[in-house]
Amino acid sequence: MQTDELAERICKGERRALARAITLVESGRADHREQAQALLDRLTRAPGQALRIGLSGTPGVGKSTFIESFGMMLTGQGHKVAVLAVDPSSARSGGSILGDKTRMEHLSRDPNAFIRPSPSQSALGGVARRTREAVALCEAAGFDIVLIETVGVGQSETMVAEMTDLFILLMAPAGGDELQGVKRGIMEMADLILVNKADGDLKPAAERTRADYAGALRLLRRRPQDPEDFPKAICVSAVARSGLDQAWQEMQTLADWRRDHSHFDRRRAEQARYWFGEEVRRGLLARLEEDAEARARMATLGEQVAKGDLTVARATAQMLATLGVHR
Structure with a gap:
């Protein structure tokens, strides 16, 4: 299918074209x-x-059920x-189960609704490398709410x-x-x-946990892009x-407040700048891996590090010097 035809079908909301x-x-x-x-360039002009x-x-917290x-x-x-x-990808085989559709049988x-499971492919931060581009495609297809379910790896999941x-x-x-509630990172x-899971026998425990987190959140400094009572904790049962x-x-309420106070568009601009930097860094790493001479030098230094002849810091300095980078 040609790019223009694919873009036209996506704008019409065709699910197969989106997939x-x-x-x-x-x-x-x-x-x-x-x-x-080319497709993304074509769809940047699409409204929505x-x-x-x-x-x-x-x-196990119930993300898919929620x-x-x-x-x-x-x-x-x-x-x-x-x-x-x-979905998390196996560190050994590289494969993923991609079973979220089976968990969301009715949706x-x-x-x-449109559900798309994607492998993380060992990308850090709990999201796949191209998730942001997939979001843009869903917007062009006319979806007005996009939910991104992350891998679920813990406090490093901030991307x-x-x-x-x-x-x-x-x-x-x-x-x-x-006390996890006052730790810097994902909670912040x-x-x-x-x-x-605030139902049945767990409801009292859920209410206590909500109160604990609400108290912890009050210790954190309020962000300038949020109204006074945010962030907050509430109980739900999926x-x-x-x-x-x-x-x-x-x-x-939070999204409308940010729009009214010009934080919404400013944040999206900051995110675009962030992902531009990320793509440049990934491109440089990919170029480095494609260079035969650089790979050979990396292998030699890696062998010396493995034998204990060089420290990691010294080997890193030598590799960067080979590339003309000094720190």
């Missing part, structure tokens, strides 16, 4: 990258700006919801905050040391903390579908 386009942007082949860039919501949390219940509520209100679910059949408008952290009741970046309306109301 094919995401496959194209995720490909590492040089010719596919050229086609993907979705609300991008990142969802993070440890494995997204299905939350997504069904949103589509029931007339929204078009795209879900980009990032995957909803005509106003999703650099591609979303709202960053939601899902926590489990009685999940451990509540959350716009909203949702304590999931199974009982309770608290979802309140969570959505809080998300809308």
